Amino acid sequence: MVTAIVFIKADVARIPEVAEQVAAIEGVSEVYSVTGGLDLIAMVRVAHHDDLATVIPDHVNRVPGVLSTETHIAFRTYSTHDLEAAFSLGQEDGV
Numbered sequence: 001m002v003t004a005i006v007f008i009k010a011d012v013a014r015i016p017e018v019a020e021q022v023a024a025i026e027g028v029s030e031v032y033s034v035t036g037g038l039d040l041i042a043m044v045r046v047a048h049h050d051d052l053a054t055v056i057p058d059h060v061n062r063v064p065g066v067l068s069t070e071t072h073i074a075f076r077t078y079s080t081h082d083l084e085a086a087f088s089l090g091q092e093d094g095v
């Protein structure tokens with residue numbers, strides 16, 4: 001599984017519509033409306049690296065109201081859930 005984080009700048013008047021259209025694209029798992037220099041962040045999860053070329057330039061970038069994107073590809077995933085599981089290895093409940 002390949003995960004990409006896509007920063008999206010959008011036409012401010014169309015942010016809700018852009019977010020909904022991006023979220024409907026196959027391979028996009030979540031879209032967040034955010035503060036700061038960006039308008040939206042999309043999480044893209046696909047089976048193969050080459051699939052990113054279909055999802056991002058062929059679909060996300062073509063959504064009306066998307067002004068620009070910046071894509072970051074994740075090397076590894078770390079989450080609180082993963083860290084808690086790693087630290088609890090070998091420990092008995094209640095110890």
